Amino acid sequence: MRGLPAWLWILLVIAGVGLVPVVMTDAFFLRLFTEALMWIGLAITWDLMAGYVGYLNFGHGVSFGVGAYATALLIVNAGWPFEPAAALGGVAAGLVALISGWPTLRLRGAYFAIGTWALNRAVMQLALVLDITGGADGMRLPAFLRPQFFSWVMLGVVGATFLVLWLLLEQAPFGLKLKAIREDESGSLAIGLNPAKLKLQAYVLSAVPAGIIGGVYAYWITFIDPASTLGDLVTDQAVVMAIFGGLGTLIGPVIGALLLFAFKTYFWAYLSDYQVLYLIILGLAIAATVFFLPDGFWGTVTRRREGRRALQKGMALAHFPEK
Amino acid sequence: MLILLPQAIVDGILLGGIYLTVAMGFSLAYGVLHVIDFAVGEWIMLGAFVGLTFTNWFHLDPLLSLPVVFVIFAAVGWMLQPLLQRVLSGSRGRPVLMALVFTFGLALAFRGSALTVFGIFTHSLNTALSQGSWHVNWGSFFLTIPLIRLAGLVYALAVIVVLNYLLKKTDFGLAVRAVAQHKEAAGLMGVDIKRTSAAVYGLYVGISAMTGVFIGAIVSLNASMGPDLSLFAFFVVVLAGMGYLSGVPWASFLLGLIQSFFLIYLNPSYVLLALFTILYGILLISPTGMFRKGV
Numbered sequence: 211m212r213g214l215p216a217w218l219w220i221l222l223v224i225a226g227v228g229l230v231p232v233v234m235t236d237a238f239f240l241r242l243f244t245e246a247l248m249w250i251g252l253a254i255t256w257d258l259m260a261g262y263v264g265y266l267n268f269g270h271g272v273s274f275g276v277g278a279y280a281t282a283l284l285i286v287n288a289g290w291p292f293e294p295a296a297a298l299g300g301v302a303a304g305l306v307a308l309i310s311g312w313p314t315l316r317l318r319g320a321y322f323a324i325g326t327w328a329l330n331r332a333v334m335q336l337a338l339v340l341d342i343t344g345g346a347d348g349m350r351l352p353a354f355l356r357p358q359f360f361s362w363v364m365l366g367v368v369g370a371t372f373l374v375l376w377l378l379l380e381q382a383p384f385g386l387k388l389k390a391i392r393e394d395e396s397g398s399l400a401i402g403l404n405p406a407k408l409k410l411q412a413y414v415l416s417a418v419p420a421g422i423i424g425g426v427y428a429y430w431i432t433f434i435d436p437a438s439t440l441g442d443l444v445t446d447q448a449v450v451m452a453i454f455g456g457l458g459t460l461i462g463p464v465i466g467a468l469l470l471f472a473f474k475t476y477f478w479a480y481l482s483d484y485q486v487l488y489l490i491i492l493g494l495a496i497a498a499t500v501f502f503l504p505d506g507f508w509g510t511v512t513r514r515r516e517g518r519r520a521l522q523k524g525m526a527l528a529h530f531p532e533k
Numbered sequence: 534m535l536i537l538l539p540q541a542i543v544d545g546i547l548l549g550g551i552y553l554t555v556a557m558g559f560s561l562a563y564g565v566l567h568v569i570d571f572a573v574g575e576w577i578m579l580g581a582f583v584g585l586t587f588t589n590w591f592h593l594d595p596l597l598s599l600p601v602v603f604v605i606f607a608a609v610g611w612m613l614q615p616l617l618q619r620v621l622s623g624s625r626g627r628p629v630l631m632a633l634v635f636t637f638g639l640a641l642a643f644r645g646s647a648l649t650v651f652g653i654f655t656h657s658l659n660t661a662l663s664q665g666s667w668h669v670n671w672g673s674f675f676l677t678i679p680l681i682r683l684a685g686l687v688y689a690l691a692v693i694v695v696l697n698y699l700l701k702k703t704d705f706g707l708a709v710r711a712v713a714q715h716k717e718a719a720g721l722m723g724v725d726i727k728r729t730s731a732a733v734y735g736l737y738v739g740i741s742a743m744t745g746v747f748i749g750a751i752v753s754l755n756a757s758m759g760p761d762l763s764l765f766a767f768f769v770v771v772l773a774g775m776g777y778l779s780g781v782p783w784a785s786f787l788l789g790l791i792q793s794f795f796l797i798y799l800n801p802s803y804v805l806l807a808l809f810t811i812l813y814g815i816l817l818i819s820p821t822g823m824f825r826k827g828v
Contacts, residue, residue, distance in 0.1 A: 266630055268637075313817040320569040320633055324767050325816040331764060332809035339802050442760060446641060453634060489645025496638030500620055500631050 224369035231361040240357035251368035253451035253463035255416040261457035264392030269326030273303040275440035277421025278428040296425030303421020311413040334440035348435025360430040371419040456506025541797045549789025550686035556769035558737035564776040565713045565733045572640035574763030580742025581749035595658040603739040610738030614731040647756035658749040685747045768812045774822025
């Protein structure tokens, strides 16, 4: 089985996951399934900026929210069908990233984190005061009650995102270039890279899938308001998932998203009287991860494995994951 | 409209005085510990709630809780700082960003705790000064100065005088300035870096919490006000220039003035939108602050 190329493995896994909605048609299960996929998508796109480029984007919710609102506006006000509307939601998020990224990406370190956070709060305030977005009351979309359809759409979007990111970050030189920026931005400039351009490409690349996911979310949930799409919690959860799973890898945020989402679901099912406890646990989870597992769950596990394998083979630590 | 101008200016200055104290502590913590504390707004919020609890238990004026609040939170900050130090140091990559994520996690946990313990409702702190105010009539101009806001300004000035004395005249202040300038060298000269850093963080947390009591008395308090206050603190600190203490007063008063002018002359629901947009704009135009003296 080792002869199969890695991209085929990824496609097989995605196809295998795609069979799940065929077998499990329970509406509640499909809802969880779709939402878990959504968080995977948000976590890996956040990790693209944080783990590969080294920029903490505390405004990732902007892409999600802009995508959701653009899709909702197109469907409700312009009467567009869902698919092109969601695609245009992605384009809208990409455009916002392109326009805001050019100045924002000049900021470094903590300034970037503060700047993107301020941008997120400003966009949320804008959605609250505008008439077209319905203000705090939010927007209602026509209901399309096909849970299976949405689970496949979400899987398609997130699976395609994973595959594209995997090709670009792990296979193509693009990922190495981004890591060069993470390690030393001036150094990457010195060896002939163009950090400004690369960062902008990565920023747009992380925004477009988040925007499409936002669009799918809007049509799936049929109701959006500023708090649920542009609120801090969207970014916060993606941040925890990516950091808990392990920054700088693609599989880490996926695992982090699954673990955290499973926890969240159990939590809401059994402890829903204490909803705000979730915030406490979320916060402590971030703090404890940074404190005890700075490499994240996946990073800690794989490093140990690599160390063990290296001992068995009697050779130096492998720095590159084998294909 | 012109009639309200003196009121807008005075309101802005009084409001700005409140932000001044938080931003001072924040700048100090950043200058010495190199930590961007995302939980600053949560410290303010928790301080306000401890003040409220104190008032409800002992039926005393909230302003009397200030020393208690300071002692509690200074102790918490003192005990928390070693954890922060561990995140900042060691062999991890990007320690500053990791510390930022760490305080971000703390902020979430604090907000959740406050929501659990104190609920979602908005409270206000009633002090003996809340009702009183001074009225000034001057031709067709008039001015109302609520006493509690004046007390806030007095508190801010007192904090600055004490901080100034501590930093410039005492051995502790010398140690703080030495650590801020060069940590290793300060350690070699016999400064206890761990204790000094813990004390600075405790001082900053204590001051922020005391400010919370004033914000609770002047405006109101609820468990989810933290993020906005954090962004106000960032606003002041970024505008002043990160780590540049002398710029902080100007930036604070500017923030107060922007807020009061928006409230009086423009739509109040646009205040936050305007502030966050301006903060974003400042970061883009001059990330080292309006004096270009930040780091």
